[in-house]
Amino acid sequence: MLTVSVENYLKAILHLQVEGDDLVSTTAIAQKVASTPASTSAMLAKLGERGWLEHQPYHGVRLTKKGHRVAMDILRRHRLWECFLVDHLGFEWDQVHEIAEELEHVGSVELTNRLDAFLGFPKLDPHGDVIPGPNGRFRSVAARTLLTEAPRNLELVVVGVVDGGDAFLRHLGVLGIQLGTRMTVLERLSFDGSLHVKYPEEEEVQLLAPSVGQRLWVDQSSPAPEILFPEEEDLQ
Amino acid sequence: MLTVSVENYLKAILHLQVEGDDLVSTTAIAQKVASTPASTSAMLAKLGERGWLEHQPYHGVRLTKKGHRVAMDILRRHRLWECFLVDHLGFEWDQVHEIAEELEHVGSVELTNRLDAFLGFPKLDPHGDVIPGPNGRFRSVAARTLLTEAPRNLELVVVGVVDGGDAFLRHLGVLGIQLGTRMTVLERLSFDGSLHVKYPEEEEVQLLAPSVGQRLWVDQSSPAPEILFPEEEDLQ
DNA sequence: CTCTTTATTTAGGCATGACTAAATTTTTAT
DNA sequence: ATAAAAATTTAGTCATGCCTAAATAAAGAG
Ligand SMILES: [Mn+2]
Ligand SMILES: [Mn+2]
Ligand SMILES: [Mn+2]
Ligand SMILES: [Mn+2]
Numbered sequence: 001m002l003t004v005s006v007e008n009y010l011k012a013i014l015h016l017q018v019e020g021d022d023l024v025s026t027t028a029i030a031q032k033v034a035s036t037p038a039s040t041s042a043m044l045a046k047l048g049e050r051g052w053l054e055h056q057p058y059h060g061v062r063l064t065k066k067g068h069r070v071a072m073d074i075l076r077r078h079r080l081w082e083c084f085l086v087d088h089l090g091f092e093w094d095q096v097h098e099i100a101e102e103l104e105h106v107g108s109v110e111l112t113n114r115l116d117a118f119l120g121f122p123k124l125d126p127h128g129d130v131i132p133g134p135n136g137r138f139r140s141v142a143a144r145t146l147l148t149e150a151p152r153n154l155e156l157v158v159v160g161v162v163d164g165g166d167a168f169l170r171h172l173g174v175l176g177i178q179l180g181t182r183m184t185v186l187e188r189l190s191f192d193g194s195l196h197v198k199y200p201e202e203e204e205v206q207l208l209a210p211s212v213g214q215r216l217w218v219d220q221s222s223p224a225p226e227i228l229f230p231e232e233e234d235l236q
Numbered sequence: 237m238l239t240v241s242v243e244n245y246l247k248a249i250l251h252l253q254v255e256g257d258d259l260v261s262t263t264a265i266a267q268k269v270a271s272t273p274a275s276t277s278a279m280l281a282k283l284g285e286r287g288w289l290e291h292q293p294y295h296g297v298r299l300t301k302k303g304h305r306v307a308m309d310i311l312r313r314h315r316l317w318e319c320f321l322v323d324h325l326g327f328e329w330d331q332v333h334e335i336a337e338e339l340e341h342v343g344s345v346e347l348t349n350r351l352d353a354f355l356g357f358p359k360l361d362p363h364g365d366v367i368p369g370p371n372g373r374f375r376s377v378a379a380r381t382l383l384t385e386a387p388r389n390l391e392l393v394v395v396g397v398v399d400g401g402d403a404f405l406r407h408l409g410v411l412g413i414q415l416g417t418r419m420t421v422l423e424r425l426s427f428d429g430s431l432h433v434k435y436p437e438e439e440e441v442q443l444l445a446p447s448v449g450q451r452l453w454v455d456q457s458s459p460a461p462e463i464l465f466p467e468e469e470d471l472q
Numbered sequence: 473c474t475c476t477t478t479a480t481t482t483a484g485g486c487a488t489g490a491c492t493a494a495a496t497t498t499t500t501a502t
Numbered sequence: 503a504t505a506a507a508a509a510t511t512t513a514g515t516c517a518t519g520c521c522t523a524a525a526t527a528a529a530g531a532g
Contacts, residue, residue: 005489026510039490041511046488058497058510089350102342108335114325241519262480275520277481282518294480294527 004105007074008033009043010052011104013063014071023060069136073112076132078104079125080115086126087119093126093178094169127169128160128179128217147185147208147216148193155184155200160217168215175212182221240341243310244269245279246288247340249299250307259296305372309348312368314340315361316351322362323355329362329414330405363405364396364415364453383421383444383452384429391420391436396453404451411448418457 012032016024030040048055052067063071081103085096113134116122123139125131130138144159158181161169172178176199186205187196193210238246248268252260266276284291288303299307317339321332349370352358359375361367366374378395386392394417397405408414412435422441423432429446 003488027508035489036491037510038492038512043489045511085347089347089354091346091350095346099342099344099347102344103339106335106338106342108338110327110331111321111325111335114327118325239518263478271519272521273480274482274522279519281481 002070002107005043006047006052007070007105009040009047010063010067010071011074011078013053013061014068014075017063023056023062025060029061072132072136072138073107074104076134076136077106077112079129079131080112080119080122082125082127083119083122083131084115093164094166094173096126097166124160126179127164128158142219144217144219146214147195147218148188148210148213150185150218152185152187155182155221156218157182157221158216159219162215162217164215171212175206175208177212177216183218238306238343241279242283242288243306243341245276245283246299246303246307247310247314249289249297250304250311253299259292259298261296265297308368308372308374309343310340312370312372313342313348315365315367316348316355316358318361318363319355319358319367320351329400330402330409332362333402360396362415363400364394378455380453380455382450383431383454384424384446384449386421386454388421388423391418391457392454393418393457394452395455398451398453400451408448411442411444413448413452419454 009029012029013024016028016032026037026040026044029044030037033040035043044053044055044061047053047067048061051064052070053061053063055061078100081100082093082096085091085099086093091099116134121133122131123141130141133139142159146162147156147158150156158177158179160179161172164172177183182200183197184200185195185197188194189196193213195208195210195213196205197208198205245265248265249260252264252268262273262276262280265280266273269276271279280289280291280297283289283303284297287300288306289297289299291297314336317336318329318332321327321335322329327335352370358367359377366377369375380395382398383392383394394413394415396415397408400408413419418436419433420436421431421433424430425432429449431444431446431449432441433444434441
């Protein structure tokens with residue numbers, strides 16, 4: 001049986017491994033699970049013995065196939081519960097993380113799969129993060145771009161948030177941005193990468209800090225017009 | 237913060253206190269939480285110090301107001317989740333106890349109250365057990381009688397199960413009994429208290445063991461016909 | 473009322489998972 | 503290449519919560 005503590009470590013390692021796919025450092029893990037490097041070092045030794053990760057002392061860890069699968073299952077439960085909380089219980093997207101952090105540790109496979117079905121097999125959680133399927137792999141989703149790297153003068157939709165802590169999500173609230181918000185990037189300022197963006201209904205142009213632009217996934221607004229007016233696309 | 241273990245002890249004590257309202261014994265608690273009397277004794281001392289119960293060494297414990305409230309909140313979460321599992325995820329009533337045993341430890345009040353609302357503020361869980369409200373008291377329910385003590389020759393509905401472990405619930409399945417099943421008690425055998433019962437559609441009369449009759453809550457079948465044909469009622 | 477049985481507590485250990493402080497290894501800077 | 507800084511592990515504790523075995527108290531039998 002997996003303890004809550006072990007599960008939290010495995011999920012933290014998975015998270016750090018997805019970005020920067022090399023070895024994950026003790027300190028980074030300690031920070032993510034809010035414990036000390038010493039405690040983490042002891043835990044990593046144990047997780048290594050039990051075959052969930054490979055530990056290269058003084059250099060870092062990498063999840064084994066087995067450990068990766070376990071961590072993906074936890075992530076799956078976390079994100080499915082977030083969907084439930086937002087879609088059916090009416091929570092806001094910045095209120096669900098902490099609760100899902102506990103619900104994710106109820107491990108019944110039967111429960112998870114029925115919840116998945118109840119929710120309609122969602123691909124994305126309320127923050128636009130991809131939900132792993134019952135096979136322990138991420139469900140496939142449409143391609144997406146960071147707002148910073150998106151093309152200019154094209155209407156975009158916000159489809160996800162990178163690493164969205166509650167503070168950032170509330171900041172987005174202040175800016176009037178949520179999943180589904182549409183905007184057009186007019187200009188990227190060379191000074192610090194700030195973005196001039198325009199919202200459909202508003203006249204005024206807003207300036208988004210790079211810390212925001214780098215953490216928003218966007219997609220093209222409408223799959224509708226596509227190649228209907230290729231000349232106009234070229235003109236802009 | 238309450239640990240899972242502490243919560244399980246408090247709920248076990250509440251359970252034992254409801255039936256037989258006197259002091260609850262160390263052995264009974266140990267049995268309920270599946271631990272030893274020695275471990276339980278140590279835990280009771282701690283729970284006493286922290287003000288959740290009064291411990292009379294060698295004689296037993298009783299929950300304080302504070303401890304009672306905490307336990308009722310856990311019971312509330314347990315039963316609300318059971319409703320969710322059966323009503324929305326399609327589980328059978330003999331499959332939900334173990335899962336709810338884990339879900340009940342997610343303590344967010346906001347979550348509990350929203351789940352309650354989502355479920356339509358149910359008064360009874362899938363086993364016919366009364367669900368505590370947000371104030372920590374049982375919701376009021378219509379009066380009910382044990383099948384053993386119900387009047388003869390009157391159509392009854394099964395509205396609840398006393399202390400329904402999964403084994404008993406599956407046995408009821410074999411007998412074709414679930415919540416909402418209607419039946420009429422024809423006779424109570426003086427030998428061992430077995431009951432001759434008749435089901436509406438079936439011709440044959442069934443014999444129910446006393447172990448079953450003593451653990452079924454029933455109510456009068458239909459509030460509809462009432463005094464419409466009093467003569468016919470008398471004729472039977 | 474005494475003896476025996478049963479219930480409960482105490483004593484002594486063990487596993488898990490956390491911490492601080494100290495030792496050690498790796499990395500960075502000069 | 504060597505010294506300083508940073509990261510990691512090791513050593514030594516502590517709190518929880520569990521166990522078995524032994525001591526003690528309460529209840530029941532005669
Ligand atoms: Mn968690
Ligand atoms: Mn999320
Ligand atoms: Mn439980
Ligand atoms: Mn129940």
